[in-house]
Amino acid sequence: MSVERTTIPVLEVMGLRKSFGGGGDRPALDGVDLRVEDSEVVAVLGPSGSGKSTLVRCIDQLESIDGGAMYLDGELLGYEVHGSHIRPLRDVDVQRQRRRMGMVFQQFNLFPHWTVLRNITEAPITVHGVPPAEAKQRAMDLLERVGLADKANAHPRQLSGGQQQRVAIARAVAANPRVLLFDEPTSSLDPELVDEVLQVIKDLAVSGMTMVVVTHEMAFARSVADRCVFMAEGKVIEDRPAQEFFESPRSTRLQTFLTRTAQTETPPR
Ligand SMILES: Nc1ncnc2c1ncn2[C@@H]1O[C@H](COP(=O)(O)OP(=O)(O)OP(=O)(O)O)[C@@H](O)[C@H]1O
Ligand SMILES: [Mg+2]
Numbered sequence: 001m002s003v004e005r006t007t008i009p010v011l012e013v014m015g016l017r018k019s020f021g022g023g024g025d026r027p028a029l030d031g032v033d034l035r036v037e038d039s040e041v042v043a044v045l046g047p048s049g050s051g052k053s054t055l056v057r058c059i060d061q062l063e064s065i066d067g068g069a070m071y072l073d074g075e076l077l078g079y080e081v082h083g084s085h086i087r088p089l090r091d092v093d094v095q096r097q098r099r100r101m102g103m104v105f106q107q108f109n110l111f112p113h114w115t116v117l118r119n120i121t122e123a124p125i126t127v128h129g130v131p132p133a134e135a136k137q138r139a140m141d142l143l144e145r146v147g148l149a150d151k152a153n154a155h156p157r158q159l160s161g162g163q164q165q166r167v168a169i170a171r172a173v174a175a176n177p178r179v180l181l182f183d184e185p186t187s188s189l190d191p192e193l194v195d196e197v198l199q200v201i202k203d204l205a206v207s208g209m210t211m212v213v214v215t216h217e218m219a220f221a222r223s224v225a226d227r228c229v230f231m232a233e234g235k236v237i238e239d240r241p242a243q244e245f246f247e248s249p250r251s252t253r254l255q256t257f258l259t260r261t262a263q264t265e266t267p268p269r
Contacts, residue, residue, distance in 0.1 A: 008074040010210045011036040011059065011179050017067035018054055018234075028054040030234035031068070036179065039208040043221035043242070046231035047257065052214040055231070056181045059212070060103045061094055072100060073178060099127060102172030102180045106187045108164040110156040110171070116143070117152040120171045128175065135174075142170040146200050162193030166200050173204065180204070182213040198224075218261055222246050230254045 011034070018029040028051045036042050044052050057063045059070060061078055070077040077097055079086050089097070110119050120139040124130040130138075143149045146166040148159075156164050165185055172180055185201065186194040198220050205211065205224050215221055221228055221242065228245040230238040230253075238245060238254050249255045 007037065009035045009037050009071075010040075010073060011212070012071040013055075013059065013068070014070070015068035016055070016058060016065060016070065018051075018058055018063060018065050027066070027234050029058065029065075032231075032234070032236055034212075034229065034236065034239070036210060036212060039210055040227065041205045041209075041211045041213065041225045043225035043228045044212060044214045044231060045216070045218075045221060045228060045257070046237075050231040051234040052231055053183050054234075056103070056183050056212060056214055060101055060181055061098055062103075072097060099175060100178045102175055102177035104165070104168050104172050104180065104182045104185050106184045108156070108161075108168040110164055110168060112156050115153050115155060116148065116159070116167050119156070119167060120174050123171070124174050139170070139174060142173055143167075145203065146170050147196070160193055161189045162196045165189065165197045169197070169200055169204070173209070179210045179212065182211065182215070184214055184216065186215070186217060216261070218246075218258075230257065232257075 013032055013034040016029050016032040017027055019025065019027040032051070032055060034042070034055070044055065046052055054063060058065050059077075065078065075097070078089055078094060080089055114122065117136065117139055120142065121132070121135040124135040124138070125132050140149060140152065143152055146169060148163060148166055148170070151159060151163065151167075156167070159167065169185070182201065186197050189197065194217070198217060201211070201213065202224050213221070213225065225242045228240060228242050229236055230245070232253055237251050238249065246258065249258055
């Protein structure tokens, strides 16, 4: 009996392929499938070089793709179909699609010469056409949510790494994205600053934000993600509900990965 799917996923990646060239190198992404439902949190785990960053960068259209297809709320990303032809979207249309996603990088990428407030309000005002007073009010609400209301007029250099990352998250949320993509949001932070950023991401999960989080934080993935995806050599090796993923990994590769990371992981803070 076939099971009929009644909902369109927020994000669907089908058979995604990506190579960076370089002769006989294996592809960075070798036929990746990923489905993310509304309000779902998906953690992406895997060894260095397995294609995690490439995956989220392709979804955010920061990289071109070599094959497969991606859909946001059912809309094909990056291409349009004309009869029997498929052609790349114009830049303006790519930008329109990108505005419906938020990306948070390892390096916060805040504008150093702007205040925290302006970092958050700039895109809503200039790109999304939100009236300045409304954008400011929303930014202040978001800063409150990430515990930084008192830093609205500070400059990024006056903030700790953890605080800068919380501002970067507030900035991504300010655009009302359909999905938030994180690429190792805590990897460049001093250990004592990791928890405050993970807590903000946890709060977003509770609020129903749809998220794809590339992370090395196993305890976080286990407690916050609905599903965990394990990648190796450009392929998805396992894609399972978080609890099963950690308690009964099927593949030897994931078993080995979990054992290794458990040995090297810092104790819970
Ligand atoms: N801009 C690039 N040019 C050439 N090769 C690249 C580029 N970006 C990534 N790659 C290659 O693609 C593969 C996947 O890299 P990717 O950065 O996606 O891995 P990752 O899983 O994010 O690793 P890490 O955990 O170290 O961040 C690697 O072999 C990498 O060397
Ligand atoms: Mg990476």
